[in-house]
Amino acid sequence: xxxxxxxxxxxxxxxxxxxxxxxxxxxPFPEGSEMAQFNAGYPDxxxxxxxxxxxxxxxxxxxxxxxxxxxxxxxxxxxxxxxAVWMFKxxxxxxxxxxxxxxxxxxxxxxxxxxxxxxxxxxxxSILTLAFAQMSFNLAYSVLTPITNGETxxxxxxxxxxxxxxxxxxxxxxPVTSLFGIEMRSTYEMHAGAxxxQFNAGYxxxxxxxxxxxxxxxxxxRSPFGLMLRAVKTNQTRLNxxxxxxRPYTLAAFVISGMxxxxxxxxxxxMDPLAGADRMxxxxxxxxxxxxxxxxxxxxxxxxxxxxxxxxxxxxFSKINDNVLHGWFAALPDGLEDTLVFIVHPFVGKGxxxxxxxxxxxxxxxxxxxxxxxxxxxxxxxxxxxxxxxDDSEHHPKQAPHVAE
Amino acid sequence: MGILEVxxxxxxFGGLQALSNVNLSVQENTVHAxxxxxGAGKSTLLNCLVGKLIPDTGxxxxxxxxxxxxxxHEINQMGISRVFQTPEIFGDLTVLENVLIPCFARRDGAFRxxxxxxxxxxxxxxxxxxxxxxDVNMVSKRHMHSASMSRGDKRRLEMAMCLVQEPRLLLxxxxxxxxxxxxxxxxxxxxxxxxxxxxxxxxxxxxxxxxVFSLADRITVLAQxxxxxxxxxxxxxxxxxxxxxxxxxxx
Amino acid sequence: xxxxxxQTLNGLDKGSAYALIALGLTLIFGTLGVVNFAHGALxxxxxxxxxxxxxxxxxxxxxxxxTRVDFLGNPLKVKTAYVESWFGPEFxxxxxxxxxxxSILFAIPVMIGIGYVVERGLIxxxxxxxxxxxxxxxxxxxxxxxxxxxxxxxxxxxxTPAPDAFxxxxxxxxxxxxxxxxxxxxxxxxxxxxxxxxxxxAVFAFLQFTTFGMVVRAGMADRETVGLLGINIDKKFTIMFxxxxxVAGLAGAMYAPINSPNYHMGMDFLVLSxxxxxxxxxxxxxxxxxxxxxxxxxxxxxxxxxxxxxxxxIDQIIIYVVAIIILLTRPRGLMGRKGVMED
Numbered sequence: 001x002x003x004x005x006x007x008x009x010x011x012x013x014x015x016x017x018x019x020x021x022x023x024x025x026x027x028p029f030p031e032g033s034e035m036a037q038f039n040a041g042y043p044d045x046x047x048x049x050x051x052x053x054x055x056x057x058x059x060x061x062x063x064x065x066x067x068x069x070x071x072x073x074x075x076x077x078x079x080x081x082x083x084a085v086w087m088f089k090x091x092x093x094x095x096x097x098x099x100x101x102x103x104x105x106x107x108x109x110x111x112x113x114x115x116x117x118x119x120x121x122x123x124x125x126s127i128l129t130l131a132f133a134q135m136s137f138n139l140a141y142s143v144l145t146p147i148t149n150g151e152t153x154x155x156x157x158x159x160x161x162x163x164x165x166x167x168x169x170x171x172x173x174x175p176v177t178s179l180f181g182i183e184m185r186s187t188y189e190m191h192a193g194a195x196x197x198q199f200n201a202g203y204x205x206x207x208x209x210x211x212x213x214x215x216x217x218x219x220x221x222r223s224p225f226g227l228m229l230r231a232v233k234t235n236q237t238r239l240n241x242x243x244x245x246x247r248p249y250t251l252a253a254f255v256i257s258g259m260x261x262x263x264x265x266x267x268x269x270x271m272d273p274l275a276g277a278d279r280m281x282x283x284x285x286x287x288x289x290x291x292x293x294x295x296x297x298x299x300x301x302x303x304x305x306x307x308x309x310x311x312x313x314x315x316x317f318s319k320i321n322d323n324v325l326h327g328w329f330a331a332l333p334d335g336l337e338d339t340l341v342f343i344v345h346p347f348v349g350k351g352x353x354x355x356x357x358x359x360x361x362x363x364x365x366x367x368x369x370x371x372x373x374x375x376x377x378x379x380x381x382x383x384x385x386x387x388x389x390x391d392d393s394e395h396h397p398k399q400a401p402h403v404a405e
Numbered sequence: 406m407g408i409l410e411v412x413x414x415x416x417x418f419g420g421l422q423a424l425s426n427v428n429l430s431v432q433e434n435t436v437h438a439x440x441x442x443x444g445a446g447k448s449t450l451l452n453c454l455v456g457k458l459i460p461d462t463g464x465x466x467x468x469x470x471x472x473x474x475x476x477x478h479e480i481n482q483m484g485i486s487r488v489f490q491t492p493e494i495f496g497d498l499t500v501l502e503n504v505l506i507p508c509f510a511r512r513d514g515a516f517r518x519x520x521x522x523x524x525x526x527x528x529x530x531x532x533x534x535x536x537x538x539x540d541v542n543m544v545s546k547r548h549m550h551s552a553s554m555s556r557g558d559k560r561r562l563e564m565a566m567c568l569v570q571e572p573r574l575l576l577x578x579x580x581x582x583x584x585x586x587x588x589x590x591x592x593x594x595x596x597x598x599x600x601x602x603x604x605x606x607x608x609x610x611x612x613x614x615x616x617v618f619s620l621a622d623r624i625t626v627l628a629q630x631x632x633x634x635x636x637x638x639x640x641x642x643x644x645x646x647x648x649x650x651x652x653x654x655x656x
Numbered sequence: 657x658x659x660x661x662x663q664t665l666n667g668l669d670k671g672s673a674y675a676l677i678a679l680g681l682t683l684i685f686g687t688l689g690v691v692n693f694a695h696g697a698l699x700x701x702x703x704x705x706x707x708x709x710x711x712x713x714x715x716x717x718x719x720x721x722x723t724r725v726d727f728l729g730n731p732l733k734v735k736t737a738y739v740e741s742w743f744g745p746e747f748x749x750x751x752x753x754x755x756x757x758x759s760i761l762f763a764i765p766v767m768i769g770i771g772y773v774v775e776r777g778l779i780x781x782x783x784x785x786x787x788x789x790x791x792x793x794x795x796x797x798x799x800x801x802x803x804x805x806x807x808x809x810x811x812x813x814x815x816t817p818a819p820d821a822f823x824x825x826x827x828x829x830x831x832x833x834x835x836x837x838x839x840x841x842x843x844x845x846x847x848x849x850x851x852x853x854x855x856x857x858a859v860f861a862f863l864q865f866t867t868f869g870m871v872v873r874a875g876m877a878d879r880e881t882v883g884l885l886g887i888n889i890d891k892k893f894t895i896m897f898x899x900x901x902x903v904a905g906l907a908g909a910m911y912a913p914i915n916s917p918n919y920h921m922g923m924d925f926l927v928l929s930x931x932x933x934x935x936x937x938x939x940x941x942x943x944x945x946x947x948x949x950x951x952x953x954x955x956x957x958x959x960x961x962x963x964x965x966x967x968x969x970i971d972q973i974i975i976y977v978v979a980i981i982i983l984l985t986r987p988r989g990l991m992g993r994k995g996v997m998e999d
Contacts, residue, residue: 003523069788119984123691123787127930128983134927135976143969224509224527225520231495231506238493241455242507242566243481248516256520282927286795293792346807354807357799364793365781 008218011300015214019207022046023197030194037319040312043187043200049308050206051267054213056291056303058260061220062253063289064298067233069126071285072113072133076106076258078140078280080265082147085154085275092165093175095184095205095270099263106262107255114254118247121236133282140277153276177270179205184271202271209267210304213260218300220256229253230298261288290356294363296372305371310356317355320348408433408606409454409574414463416449416630423449424460424630431574431623436600436607438617441627447610450627451578454608455487456480468573478515486567487576491583492559494566496552500543503551503562504534507570537569540602541595557588564595568603577609581616593619618642662839663956665828669845669914671952672852673699676907677929678936678944679859680900686876686939687896690779691787693794696926697801698901701770702763702908703917704805707814709759713739713752754819756913763909764902771901775894798922806919813916818844822913844913851910855903856945862899863941872896876939931979937992947990951975 002009018025027041040046059073080102087098117128140148148154156174160167169175177184184202220226231239232246239246269275278284287310295306325344329337347355367374407430416424424446431437439447452458454465456477465472472480481487495503508530513519525531538544541561546554551562560580567575580596581589593616599605600620611617617624617638624641626633634644641647677699684692716737724732740748751758778797782790817823822843830837863869875889908917915921932951936943957963959971970977982989 003521003526005523005525067788069791116980116984120987123791124934124983124987126788126791127934128980130927131931131976131979135973138972139969142972219523220520222523222525223520224505224513224522224524224530225518227498227502227506227524228509230498230502234495234497235493237489238495238566239506240477241481241487241489241493243478243510243515243570244506245476245478245515252518252520283799283923286799289792289795346804351803351807353799354803357796357803360796360799361778361793364789364796365778368789 003219012215012218016211019210023199027195027197031196038316042198043203045315046203047206047271048311050210051264052291052307052311053304054210055261055264055288056307057213057217058257059288060292060303061217062257063292065226065229065233066250066253068250070129071126071282072129073261073288074284075133075136075280076110076261077265079109080106080262081269081275081279082154084266084269085273088156088177088273089160092162093177095177095179098270099266102262102266103259106265107259110255110258114251118250118254130282133280133285137277137280140280148277153274155274177273206267221300290360294370296370299372302370302372314352317348317352407431408468410466412464414453414460414465416453416458416460422630427632429625429632431606431608433606434604435622436609436620438609438611438621438624439627440611440617440624445627446630447627451576451610454576455485482515484573485576486570486572488563488567488578488580490579492563494551494559494563498551500549500551500562501534501547504537504565504569505530507566508533511570533569537565541565556584557591560592561595568599573606575605575607577607579610579612581613589613589616596620658834658839663960664953665841667953667956668849670955671949672849673907673911673925674929674932674952675945675948676852676855677904677925678932678948679856679941680904681929681933682939682941682944683896683900687872687893688779688783690782690790693791694798694801695904696922696929697798698904699908699925700805700922701801702767702905703912703921704809705763705766705905706756706759706816706909706912707809707917709762710755710816713737713755756816756818759909760906763905767902767905768898771898772894775897779897802919802922811919813918815916816912818913822847848910848914855906859903868892928975931975935979935982935989937989940991943989943991951978954978
């Protein structure tokens, strides 16, 4: 089915199910309850999960398959965002042309940068991409202000031409982004007992695109092209002496991942039509690297999990302040309560970045395979407990880990 | 006219004349061994054949076409495959995937964006790879992580990867270096089998005289960057110059 | 002529900072083979050593001076720094004034200590891991260090002035016989340049003339062989990391009066310093120094109005453009050894 093997169809179905049922799944706690702060089922956050998921899926096609560590992918995301906002300013508020343009522009941009950067490999490649990204960031802030609107960021105004749409909305305000009349911000609220579920049009657009992006990545992983990319990562000498030229393969992977980044940027602007240079900063590139390795480099599902994980905890941690902490530890004796609050304080609220940095180190040190490997280790542990005798690993040669599950 | 014609090749590294006026002719469907003491220039010569080094002067013709100035992948596409001293395989991939890659490389050329095909659905490629694995007795190991295999198995896999491309010339760079006696004998058997079953030309660089004399049809002795003598194994064994330059040391 | 001289001088202080950071990066890469993305954070920590010393020296207690009143008519509260009450207003005041140069004494042991802990606790475990892992783990470390500083010192830049004696500018042009006011140059920048020159000289002398330095240089050239000789190279490399950290720290401490330290200054400098290392040649110490000054001066030239009007934005990207050109045409950098990291 769909050109996939049965196992992959199941995986795709699970991803689709999770994406479409997210408003339910991510809202397990009733409204107004103590635990409601841990809900994640509101449109803004779910959109972020999905958009960064797409970004990370694309990044993984480059880093996970070929092993080329790019520190410049945020630049493509930024370029995608700018292109989309320009489309909203000039053409119409429909998200489709905006998204298409962001993919094309990011693709061309990554073709140029990739062509130059891929002349080198290893750390030279990383530094080159970093230099390009930082250069784009600097330019977006300074000379390119007519295009990027500098520090303020690019926004919609009432004076934009919008040839195929209206400069102003019906009520005289700036019109909102839409898909053939369906407004991206429109949300249907469903009350079920104490629960409140929100179904947002924009989120579903993102979710559908995520499933499509995931399907595409899956096809690439299973294709001869994907096999060649993994070969690039393993042994370039043998690749050359097998009659293959590594550079067009890596360039193709670079451009594909750049287009994914552009798509993510376009979607970001479609949900909230503004674009700023800070999206291009190299710390933003670092974030997508973290998502990918946290989830599991080179696995299909990993990057999506990593993106969700980071964006979820970013949201939760940022909301926690000292009052919340005191609430948690209230049952403990005063001295202990204060000590615990004191210890936890630097890592929550505004200290989220600290947690992020520590997580980064912890993953690289202890779990280079990311959450996916962690999950596999756990699963193995349980399986061993189930069947303590007859360990047949000696009789069977070690199986290669499947590329992606 | 041999399938591989090396004429007047010189190569200098700084003050060292690594190759001086090397002439070599490898005839089709023969096994041609190149032997010589350490530093005789065997590896330099091999690297000139595969595009890793470019000779200062001279010509290297393969099947009537010059290989000079071409990149390794282009030379491979011309029909020359190479086995390395330490097996170069795709260690992160399975044995089957290792063999599939050269199959695709032969069919699709140096690059093709076949991102929407599925590896497992490529029946023809799969059959070809499986057939090859059967030939080298590795079918049962096809799902193994290739980096975790023994050195002998890696060598076997590397040969399979080269042979599945049906090269017209197979270059072997000390294929038994660092191998245990049993593995060496296995490799000799494998090479003999290949020689019998396939129309293939092989050029072997080798230290181990046992290997050379079990396989070679012709032998070129290289000393200090120059071919000393070229002859059949029987004649080489008795050749006084060779004894002096090479075998004398070994004996 | 004087315009060229002025821009050259203007580029010196930034160039000095680039050179010092790049020197440390190169030492670490050359000896330990590690790509250290946290090196900018070490520079930043050095700057905050200066901030800390200055804050410690100005720690003060309040007393009420009954003889004077403030403008509301209440008795005036007077702040007195502890050092002033301990050592007398004159010597105490001088100590406060000279906080930044004094912080060198504080920064050296602190930075060597931090370097030691980082190398033994973290970097050591990454010698045999791929470069990508080294980049990632030191990148994480950089974020953590930066956040720790932000936690204690806040997000705003903290002005840390130079001693009064070096405040203001002097007429450099007049000194070298040009007309008055042609080249006005701030004292502290000159101090910074000389300081950097001394440090660079010290590092080179140390590597050139001590046995320790000889072993380290040998290690940079061929790590395995030196290990085989039975020299405990790892221990030497730990010390080397400490020294590199101290160099970065000192560069940061003395830079505090030029640019008020903030927690993310390290990241800004790091990216540029990497570019400097690449331009100079990975693993080449003279290359790092040369490229540092060269790019600093180049950047200063690019920010001249005449050039900016010709090529708008060139001042923002000149360093990157140079780096890209160098990498593509001469990948081993200006002074890199042939064959080192060329692909």
